[in-house]
Amino acid sequence: MVKLIAADMDGTLLDDQKRLPNGFPKLLECLAKRGVAFAVASGRSYPALRMLFGEKSEELLMICDNGAHVRIPGKAPVYQCMPFSIAHAVLDFCLTLSTVVPVLCGVDGIYYPKAAKSQFEQEITNFYVQFSAIPYAELYTVTDPIIKIALCAMDGSLEQVYTALQESFGAEYEVVISGDVWMDMMCKQVSKGNALSDIQSLLQVSPAETMAFGDYQNDISMFTKADYSYAMGQASDFVKQQARFVAPPNTENGVVRTICEVLQITEKEFMQ
Secondary structure, eight states: OOOEEEEOIIIIISOTTSOOOTTHHHHHHHHHHTTOEEEEEOSSOHHHHHHHHGGGGGTSEEEEGGGTEEEOTTSOOEEOOBOHHHHHHHHHHHHTOTTEEEEEEESSOEEEETTOOHHHHHHHTTTOOSEEEEOHHHHTTOOSOEEEEEEEETTSOHHHHHHHHHHHHTTTEEEEEOSSSEEEEEETTOSHHHHHHHHHHHHTOOGGGEEEEEOSGGGHHHHTTOSEEEEETTSOHHHHHHSSEEEOOGGGTHHHHHHHHHHTOOHHHHHO
């Protein structure tokens, strides 16, 4: 019996226009009646998720920034912060790669270099809010505690940059590909899967009672914590191989359809 559902956002619960599926609030009501908890599990920062879910944000379990920030209703938020020295080292690393834009994700805000190209300016608005464009040198003076460093490579060099980042920092920090042009770096052992495991312990829910949905490499850690693990239909073959099942694509409301099928939520319940 499923008691906990965790779903990634972009490419999973959201459609390609970054919209929540029709009927999602009603689905949450149906889940609540069954005693099933729902956890948002995203690489996005909390302000962007709060904007997406509105007042529902206060009721939902939230795994933000790939697990570096976890919010549980009624409890203080938990942050996994990185040393500023590491943020500075990554900034130095990016200076050697002129096409890679670093984004410092802090507790209170998002910071990126002012000289970034307009193409990047559009890309960042797809995933972040409350961001500040500042001169590159001033990124070294940010005092907001850093919970994640995102790197955007829009020139087709993602895999090469990921390999170089992994070689330079992967022994001590988590480095994951989180999107078509994005990779993220967090403290070691920070992942959506470990955050989900912490929530399972809190709720006393086992992997056998957990369902998880995702479409990218940063979602794979959740699949190991959920017996009902689903890769989205449009995910890569590699991601699909890590999950037990494949759900319809995000463009076909795959998450909601699968939940309703597995939990036997009828159309009549949706209409009540």
